[in-house]
Amino acid sequence: MTAPTTAPILTAPPAISALGLRKSYGDKVVLDGIDLTIPEGSIFALLGPNGAGKTTTVQILSTLIAADGGQAQVAGRDLTREADGVRAAIGVTGQFAAVDNLLTAEENLLLMADLQHVPRAEGRRRAAELLRRFELTEAARKPVVTFSGGMRRKLDLAMTLVGDPRIIFLDEPTTGLDPRSRRTMWEIIRDLVVADGVTIFLTTQYLDEADQLADRIAVLDRGRLVAEGTADELKRLIPGGHIRLQFADLTELDAAARHFGAAARDPEELTLRIPSDGSIPTLRAVLDVLDDAAVRAESLTVHTPDLDDVFLTLTGHGTPDTTTEMAR
Numbered sequence: 001m002t003a004p005t006t007a008p009i010l011t012a013p014p015a016i017s018a019l020g021l022r023k024s025y026g027d028k029v030v031l032d033g034i035d036l037t038i039p040e041g042s043i044f045a046l047l048g049p050n051g052a053g054k055t056t057t058v059q060i061l062s063t064l065i066a067a068d069g070g071q072a073q074v075a076g077r078d079l080t081r082e083a084d085g086v087r088a089a090i091g092v093t094g095q096f097a098a099v100d101n102l103l104t105a106e107e108n109l110l111l112m113a114d115l116q117h118v119p120r121a122e123g124r125r126r127a128a129e130l131l132r133r134f135e136l137t138e139a140a141r142k143p144v145v146t147f148s149g150g151m152r153r154k155l156d157l158a159m160t161l162v163g164d165p166r167i168i169f170l171d172e173p174t175t176g177l178d179p180r181s182r183r184t185m186w187e188i189i190r191d192l193v194v195a196d197g198v199t200i201f202l203t204t205q206y207l208d209e210a211d212q213l214a215d216r217i218a219v220l221d222r223g224r225l226v227a228e229g230t231a232d233e234l235k236r237l238i239p240g241g242h243i244r245l246q247f248a249d250l251t252e253l254d255a256a257a258r259h260f261g262a263a264a265r266d267p268e269e270l271t272l273r274i275p276s277d278g279s280i281p282t283l284r285a286v287l288d289v290l291d292d293a294a295v296r297a298e299s300l301t302v303h304t305p306d307l308d309d310v311f312l313t314l315t316g317h318g319t320p321d322t323t324t325e326m327a328r
């Protein structure tokens with residue numbers, strides 16, 4: 001029997017699969033049995049707060065560090081027995097930019113091509129193409145030290161792509177970026193999957209980022225996956241957003257409460273929480289009701305669900321306070 005030339009999608013081996021991954025530092029358990037299956041050509045987001053173990057997971061799956069237990073296949077190769085094969089198939093963009101500030105963007109890319117043993121002419125061709133793709137052509141000959149955070153991240157990703165990886169690990173690709181650069185980065189990431197058919201494993205602290213990008217999301221808490229599913233499946237588990245109205249006194253609060261049936265009234269805080277998707281029409285509707293009833297609110301804030309809501313719902317606690325671990 002001959003193997004079919006085009007394997008049906010459903011039977012294609014996953015790009016990444018892991019079973020029972022464990023890692024401890026001293027007596028601190030960082031990963032406590034992680035199972036993953038990530039189909040080829042998809043975007044997977046590992047969502048968790050600082051210190052949850054995201055970078056550790058990326059480091060293990062990209063062969064930078066060894067797990068203490070469990071097993072994994074990346075690009076069909078065993079992580080420990082075929083580490084070289086895994087390395088040949090992947091690209092890693094770390095949490096902290098790996099670019100050399102004193103070199104130009106072009107020099108950084110050429111250096112990377114050299115490190116990956118890409119032939120000179122081919123390296124030049126790829127560097128030029130990546131600079132064009134990420135709109136860095138004009139800045140190509142400038143030292144990276146003059147770059148904005150967004151440009152630096154783009155260059156960092158471009159460097160990852162020099163080796164033409166089939167699987168790309170992105171550790172917190174947009175942390176610290178301004179909203180506009182974040183959106184650009186999101187577009188680039190989406191385009192990688194659509195245009196190149198690569199598989200992306202990204203980590204993030206932001207629910208909206210996972211929501212925007214990922215086919216599947218797993219939530220990592222204290223070394224365990226506490227939920228896994230599509231963004232919609234996850235959002236069904238967590239409370240929606242709300243509008244929070246603050247009042248000067250109880251009289252005003254009660255006057256307002258009478259007009260919003262589904263709202264939660266907090267007499268201590270003098271606030272009203274009205275379930276809402278935070279859209280302009282619903283905001284306007286709330287303001288109209290207040291106007292019509294001649295009730296005065298001191299302030300209004302819109303709250304969209306975030307990682308804290310996910311954690312409160314899934315784990316019964318907020319995102320762990322890991323301020324002491326911020327440096328990692």
Ligand SMILES: Nc1ncnc2c1ncn2[C@@H]1O[C@H](COP(=O)(O)OP(=O)(O)O)[C@@H](O)[C@H]1O
Binds near residue numbers: 049051054055056325
């Ligand atoms: N090399 C190391 N030595 C000791 N502890 C570490 C080391 N690397 C990570 N840790 C600890 O492991 C936990 C998870 O870290 P990390 O994977 O970097 O989390 P995240 O990327 O989700 O913020 C943290 O408590 C961190 O302090």
Ligand SMILES: [Mg+2]
Binds near residue numbers: 055
């Ligand atoms: Mg990290």
